[in-house]
Amino acid sequence: MATMREVAILAGVSTATVSHVINGSKKISAETTERVLQAVSQVNYKPNTLAKSLRMGQTHTIGVLVEDIRGLPVASIVSGISETLSRSGYKTILHDLHLLEKLYNQYEQIGAYRQRINDGLSLLQSANVDGIIYVAMHDRHLDYLFDEMETPLVFAYSHGTEKDTYVTYSNRDSAADMIRFLISKGHERIAVIAGHPHSYPTAQRLLGIQMAMQQAGLSLPQEYIRYGDWEYESGIAQTRELLKLPVRPTAIFAMNDLMAAGCMAVLTSYGCRIPEDIAVAGFDNREIAAYLQPPLTTIGLPTTQIGVQAALHIIDMINNQRVHPAREIIPCSIIERASV
Amino acid sequence: MATMREVAILAGVSTATVSHVINGSKKISAETTERVLQAVSQVNYKPNTLAKSLRMGQTHTIGVLVEDIRGLPVASIVSGISETLSRSGYKTILHDLHLLEKLYNQYEQIGAYRQRINDGLSLLQSANVDGIIYVAMHDRHLDYLFDEMETPLVFAYSHGTEKDTYVTYSNRDSAADMIRFLISKGHERIAVIAGHPHSYPTAQRLLGIQMAMQQAGLSLPQEYIRYGDWEYESGIAQTRELLKLPVRPTAIFAMNDLMAAGCMAVLTSYGCRIPEDIAVAGFDNREIAAYLQPPLTTIGLPTTQIGVQAALHIIDMINNQRVHPAREIIPCSIIERASV
DNA sequence: TCTGATTGGTTAAACGATTGAAGATATTAT
DNA sequence: ATAATATCTTCAATCGTTTAACCAATCAGA
Numbered sequence: 001m002a003t004m005r006e007v008a009i010l011a012g013v014s015t016a017t018v019s020h021v022i023n024g025s026k027k028i029s030a031e032t033t034e035r036v037l038q039a040v041s042q043v044n045y046k047p048n049t050l051a052k053s054l055r056m057g058q059t060h061t062i063g064v065l066v067e068d069i070r071g072l073p074v075a076s077i078v079s080g081i082s083e084t085l086s087r088s089g090y091k092t093i094l095h096d097l098h099l100l101e102k103l104y105n106q107y108e109q110i111g112a113y114r115q116r117i118n119d120g121l122s123l124l125q126s127a128n129v130d131g132i133i134y135v136a137m138h139d140r141h142l143d144y145l146f147d148e149m150e151t152p153l154v155f156a157y158s159h160g161t162e163k164d165t166y167v168t169y170s171n172r173d174s175a176a177d178m179i180r181f182l183i184s185k186g187h188e189r190i191a192v193i194a195g196h197p198h199s200y201p202t203a204q205r206l207l208g209i210q211m212a213m214q215q216a217g218l219s220l221p222q223e224y225i226r227y228g229d230w231e232y233e234s235g236i237a238q239t240r241e242l243l244k245l246p247v248r249p250t251a252i253f254a255m256n257d258l259m260a261a262g263c264m265a266v267l268t269s270y271g272c273r274i275p276e277d278i279a280v281a282g283f284d285n286r287e288i289a290a291y292l293q294p295p296l297t298t299i300g301l302p303t304t305q306i307g308v309q310a311a312l313h314i315i316d317m318i319n320n321q322r323v324h325p326a327r328e329i330i331p332c333s334i335i336e337r338a339s340v
Numbered sequence: 341m342a343t344m345r346e347v348a349i350l351a352g353v354s355t356a357t358v359s360h361v362i363n364g365s366k367k368i369s370a371e372t373t374e375r376v377l378q379a380v381s382q383v384n385y386k387p388n389t390l391a392k393s394l395r396m397g398q399t400h401t402i403g404v405l406v407e408d409i410r411g412l413p414v415a416s417i418v419s420g421i422s423e424t425l426s427r428s429g430y431k432t433i434l435h436d437l438h439l440l441e442k443l444y445n446q447y448e449q450i451g452a453y454r455q456r457i458n459d460g461l462s463l464l465q466s467a468n469v470d471g472i473i474y475v476a477m478h479d480r481h482l483d484y485l486f487d488e489m490e491t492p493l494v495f496a497y498s499h500g501t502e503k504d505t506y507v508t509y510s511n512r513d514s515a516a517d518m519i520r521f522l523i524s525k526g527h528e529r530i531a532v533i534a535g536h537p538h539s540y541p542t543a544q545r546l547l548g549i550q551m552a553m554q555q556a557g558l559s560l561p562q563e564y565i566r567y568g569d570w571e572y573e574s575g576i577a578q579t580r581e582l583l584k585l586p587v588r589p590t591a592i593f594a595m596n597d598l599m600a601a602g603c604m605a606v607l608t609s610y611g612c613r614i615p616e617d618i619a620v621a622g623f624d625n626r627e628i629a630a631y632l633q634p635p636l637t638t639i640g641l642p643t644t645q646i647g648v649q650a651a652l653h654i655i656d657m658i659n660n661q662r663v664h665p666a667r668e669i670i671p672c673s674i675i676e677r678a679s680v
Numbered sequence: 681t682c683t684g685a686t687t688g689g690t691t692a693a694a695c696g697a698t699t700g701a702a703g704a705t706a707t708t709a710t
Numbered sequence: 711a712t713a714a715t716a717t718c719t720t721c722a723a724t725c726g727t728t729t730a731a732c733c734a735a736t737c738a739g740a
Binding site: 046047048049050051053054059061064068069070072074075076078079082083086091092093094095096098122123126127128232258261265268286287288291292293 | 386387388389391393394401409412414416418419423426433434467468605608627628631632
Binding site: 013014015016017020026027028029032051053054055056057 | 687688689690691692694695696697
């Protein structure tokens, strides 16, 4: 690879001049500029990024820390991040923690989870990234891990603490939206298959649901709220319970598509027609939702948008030494299909 | 961040000595070593990667070029790559071409597709990566793009040309395996819903299917081979055609899970029981396969393994200046579920 | 004609490491 | 006692840029 020195010699000038021509950092006569440019293209000169970064203290590289790239929302967020970054001339260095959801709780207990995040962070930092985007799927209290960081950091998807900049979606509002949508379709007896009882998304979504019901002057009886564990099987089990009730709901809102799928399987096997007898709605818009019979009405997460915004924020923080943490909440959309 | 000079001063030695202590590149007395190490931990010294890379001409960074990270196999391959790389002390710099499958042909026509790849490659090269892994979902003739590259390159998933190193799976053998599996379950009249007629995977898989049938002394009549276009709808259309035949098959092998899903939907709506009346098999093991009714027997791609091996190969090429291209074909596995 | 500003370019010191060659000291051989 | 050797440590160049400080030449104004 040709170096700047070679260009300089060929053009009969100093490296300083070449640098100024390339970066426009100083006025150089048209004639000299021409000569330098000529030389540049003659030897196909490309500036050495390493040298430049070393000197400037900026690598134009953003570290993206993900818990597991195999998660569909994760890939989609990373897609948004990476596209936005590369548009702005930044490179993406990806570090995968390889924490499948299943392993997560386990790790948490033995503290290896925190260790893993910490290692990831310092690895990225020692790669001299200009900033870090942490794509977190879970809301946990990892505050202190990030407290002493000097590298700009933004959370994507899940949010951090008060002091952090993050981009997320609203569990509460989107759940409320779905309820309103169901109500607009004429439903008044709406049952809910919630996620893990003590999880943050479950609590928030439930809040939104109750809010929307109340605003419409409808009631959500306790027996219409069933807790699952986000898995397919729990959708099956909870739906069976719902069908035992004396007064059946006319719609079931499951807090994710997997449980909705389980729910639909049970309804079908019980001879309930969807949506005529009972309508079903999900949350997440995973691929599976489109291929269920009938296709599932669900809530689409703004994953790509989250990525895009997170990238824009980190760039902004880098350029403007921003002090105040920014928080952004991106609305979800309802994906209308035949199940409602 | 503390620099090496500070450590040197604190320990009362030269930077050269510090460097030697850290890298073990020269024998340093136990006493001095101790003093240096002390100083290192005292100021929490971490070597500056940029300076090191600039001097050594190695960044310990691998560029991963993907067509679209949102593809499920892609994410899984990247997962394998990234885990393996980071285990070996390499960083992953990800560049996403953002070529959704739909856009692919379009891009091809206007030549922007090649342009995009080229840009990606030079971007990675100017980031001084030590090697590049190209995760290609399509087999196309892009030879000349990669010909003049001096950076080590390996193809993952799809293969390149004769001259390239690649890691892939066998379309032919895995399709043959599935046929043998179906035969072992007692099926003799097996129909096939193939992919795009002129695509490489379609041709290869068909080859394997015919081979396996022949070996078992069975015939595959022309009317049992239907061509789709990989999409759900084509699974529906082609299955309808199959059901019109005077002698129906007892098993249908669709060349991907989406078409298999379409197929199952039609069978169910026609009152055919799966697998009692007609068994169904797919290819890809997408998430959807596990949640169909009944769950779909399919072929699982060794995506993570492909990533792992690709990473090992690129590292090997970097360390050993390998000359001969290596080719690796990883076997697929049959995921047994209730649809057969 | 002299002073001061403007223009166009160069010099050389960083940035933070690595490393061959050389220097200093201690040890051993003659 | 001197030379030769071994052991530890340092010097200084190098990787490829950027940039403050400097210099030389031209030009404008009094």
